[in-house]
Amino acid sequence: MIKIVTIIGARPQIIKAAALSRAIKNKFSASITEIIVHTGQHYDENMSQVFFDELGIPAPNYNLNVGSGSHGKQTATMISGIEEILLQEKPQAIVLYGDTNSTLAGAIAASKIHIPVVHIEAGLRSFNKTMPEEINRIMCDHVSTLLFSPTQTGFQNLTNEGFKAKAPKPYNANNPKIYHSGDVMYDNSIYFSEVAEQKTTVLSKNSLEKGQFILATIHRNNNTDEPVRLNALFTALYKISEQHQLDVLLPLHPRTAKLLEFNLDHELHNKIKASKHFKIIPPVSFLEMIALEKNCRIVMTDSGGVQKEAFYFEKPCVILRPETEWVELVECGTAIITDANEQKIIEAFATLTSKTDMKFPQLYGDGKAAEFICGEMLEHLN
Ligand code: UD1
Numbered sequence: 538m539i540k541i542v543t544i545i546g547a548r549p550q551i552i553k554a555a556a557l558s559r560a561i562k563n564k565f566s567a568s569i570t571e572i573i574v575h576t577g578q579h580y581d582e583n584m585s586q587v588f589f590d591e592l593g594i595p596a597p598n599y600n601l602n603v604g605s606g607s608h609g610k611q612t613a614t615m616i617s618g619i620e621e622i623l624l625q626e627k628p629q630a631i632v633l634y635g636d637t638n639s640t641l642a643g644a645i646a647a648s649k650i651h652i653p654v655v656h657i658e659a660g661l662r663s664f665n666k667t668m669p670e671e672i673n674r675i676m677c678d679h680v681s682t683l684l685f686s687p688t689q690t691g692f693q694n695l696t697n698e699g700f701k702a703k704a705p706k707p708y709n710a711n712n713p714k715i716y717h718s719g720d721v722m723y724d725n726s727i728y729f730s731e732v733a734e735q736k737t738t739v740l741s742k743n744s745l746e747k748g749q750f751i752l753a754t755i756h757r758n759n760n761t762d763e764p765v766r767l768n769a770l771f772t773a774l775y776k777i778s779e780q781h782q783l784d785v786l787l788p789l790h791p792r793t794a795k796l797l798e799f800n801l802d803h804e805l806h807n808k809i810k811a812s813k814h815f816k817i818i819p820p821v822s823f824l825e826m827i828a829l830e831k832n833c834r835i836v837m838t839d840s841g842g843v844q845k846e847a848f849y850f851e852k853p854c855v856i857l858r859p860e861t862e863w864v865e866l867v868e869c870g871t872a873i874i875t876d877a878n879e880q881k882i883i884e885a886f887a888t889l890t891s892k893t894d895m896k897f898p899q900l901y902g903d904g905k906a907a908e909f910i911c912g913e914m915l916e917h918l919n
């Protein structure tokens with residue numbers, strides 16, 4: 538029997554954690570006890586609680602309620618809260634997802650008191666250290682004991698940074714083990730795909746026709762905080778929607794919603810508000826998101842998770858960032874990186890919507906990554 542402490546905080550981590558909690562419930566309930574700690578990084582009902590309700594994730598055992606703040610303050614408050622819980626719970630390992638401040642806080646708190654770190658979604662790199670996420674994921678990887686990379690590229694990135702592809706047992710922070718495990722987000726997308734449309738009404742609620750709308754999300758700090766970039770993104774989306782008389786559905790992250798008032802050109806904002814095609818709505822649930830991804834014409838996003846889900850549901854994707862960690866998507870020709878460049882976005886839309894021969898190979902595992910991860914944790918953390 539092992540005890541793990543799982544740290545979640547931001548929306549995508551709550552969703553990712555559902556896969557592991559499900560695997561534990563179905564196959565490892567006699568051997569793995571999971572204690573869930575919610576840092577409270579995300580706290581709005583539609584950024585947090587909705588996922589617990591919908592995805593069957595057990596309620597967190599602890600909630601640190603840290604809320605929003607500067608990187609330093611937010612991370613420091615989390616470190617202190619997580620350390621206290623770890624000292625009390627004495628788990629065999631801490632499980633961390635992705636690259637948020639909650640991930641970094643868990644990595645620092647656990648590694649300093651010699652609790653093994655399990656990093657799920659290890660090895661991903663944008664090679665852009667101006668991204669807070671790049672700092673978080675590099676720091677977390679380099680104090681981890683078991684590192685599960687969703688892709689071959691991620692595995693390769695780790696070996697390039699000095700991790701041994703074949704380390705001898707036993708594993709610890711000085712002798713870590715790296716895996717190419719597949720993607721727990723793919724596990725979830727497959728698992729919830731069938732029920733998504735039955736259980737949601739998001740298409741009819743927003744008067745959307747199958748195959749006749751663009752699904753967009755925008756929340757990366759360099760896009761929301763820089764007015765020139767934010768205006769370029771919204772101008773491109775608006776022009777495409779007007780030119781093609783195509784609906785744009787934009788479930789908007791609260792970060793972006795708050796900054797629109799300040800950073801978006803007023804005239805453009807007013808045109809968007811008046812448009813019958815441009816639909817800005819609050820964040821949707823995961824099942825609603827899947828229903829949208831399955832039925833849209835194309836995805837346009839700066840989200841890591843959403844660009845991959847577009848691929849899972851065989852949709853082309855315009856990546857509204859200067860680079861991506863998910864390079865396979867671009868290599869396959871189903872996604873194009875445009876950054877926040879109006880002209881490139883318009884061109885990528887035209888290219889991707891006119892392509893007829895797209896192939897979406899199975900690059901992200903077999904939908905059982907979480908079970909694999911549980912099995913390895915059980916073997917090596919006992
Ligand atoms: C965080 C992650 C990012 C991830 C994203 C997923 C870091 C550094 N960034 O970015 O990698 O892609 O989550 O969505 O950890 N806010 C609310 N309500 C909420 C949550 C946030 O209003 O429930 C607003 C607040 O104004 C807050 C801002 O959004 O200041 C940013 O939130 P924060 O968690 O700091 O970063 P994200 O941009 O969400």
Ligand code: UDP
Pocket residue numbers: 548549552754756788789819820821822823824826827839840841842843846
């Ligand atoms: N998502 C969601 N509702 C939304 C927007 C996104 O459920 O309104 C899901 C999406 O399907 C994916 C995850 O949130 O599983 C991605 O999170 P986000 O884009 O916030 O962060 P990132 O993946 O970029 O870190």
